Amino acid sequence: MPQRTAKSRTKRTATSPEASRDAAQVFIDGVGREMSQTWGRVPGLAGRIFAALYLYGQPMDMEELAALLGRSKSNISVNVRTLIELGLVEKAWSPGARRERYAVGPDYGNVILRAFFRRLGDNLESNRRAVQSAAELLETIEARSPEDGERLAKMRERVATALRFYDGARTLYGGFSRSVGFDLDFTALVTSVTGLLTQRGRKPRDEEER
Numbered sequence: 001m002p003q004r005t006a007k008s009r010t011k012r013t014a015t016s017p018e019a020s021r022d023a024a025q026v027f028i029d030g031v032g033r034e035m036s037q038t039w040g041r042v043p044g045l046a047g048r049i050f051a052a053l054y055l056y057g058q059p060m061d062m063e064e065l066a067a068l069l070g071r072s073k074s075n076i077s078v079n080v081r082t083l084i085e086l087g088l089v090e091k092a093w094s095p096g097a098r099r100e101r102y103a104v105g106p107d108y109g110n111v112i113l114r115a116f117f118r119r120l121g122d123n124l125e126s127n128r129r130a131v132q133s134a135a136e137l138l139e140t141i142e143a144r145s146p147e148d149g150e151r152l153a154k155m156r157e158r159v160a161t162a163l164r165f166y167d168g169a170r171t172l173y174g175g176f177s178r179s180v181g182f183d184l185d186f187t188a189l190v191t192s193v194t195g196l197l198t199q200r201g202r203k204p205r206d207e208e209e210r
Helices: 002-014 017-039 044-056 062-069 073-085 110-145 146-180 185-201 205-209
Strands: 090-092 101-103
Touching: 017 044, 044 062, 044 073, 073 101, 090 185, 110 146
Parallel strands: none
Antiparallel strands: 090 101
16 A cells, blocks of 8 residues: 555656656756757857747747746847747737737747758858958959069968859759748658668668679
């Protein structure tokens, strides 16, 4: 009899509201930290907001997010705007709601990868503009300083190589975006590629060499 009581108590503890809150906290803190470290532009709080909206699977307003995460509404507001700009969070209109609510799509992989590719495109364009400006500036300096022509010519050649890379990467990215848009099911793609790699890894070595 005492053993059944102990097991029952253990089971209740494992499924208690406190236990589920602990699990939610682990997910929210872990995903928030990882997003901040990986994305750079995403503050830790923004990552935690994203994780909370995804985990609970329902739209929330500023007050709800502030109460859930223990932060001020102003901090929540700034970080929600960052997430919206990155395409990670969207506004969700609820009938009769007086406050704006925010939500994350149900497919974690698609949300993350679509936002990642948008960010990649922005970074490629920004870096290309910087390299183009450097190339133009070097041409101007080289024309004004013929005595330093050899050193400047080498620098200009390296900058030109970098510019060719960004031009090619921009063309590749643009073609990819036009071909598949952002309606591509990235989760299905990752699953398919992973399956193919796993199958290939199981093949005998002599089969791979044929």
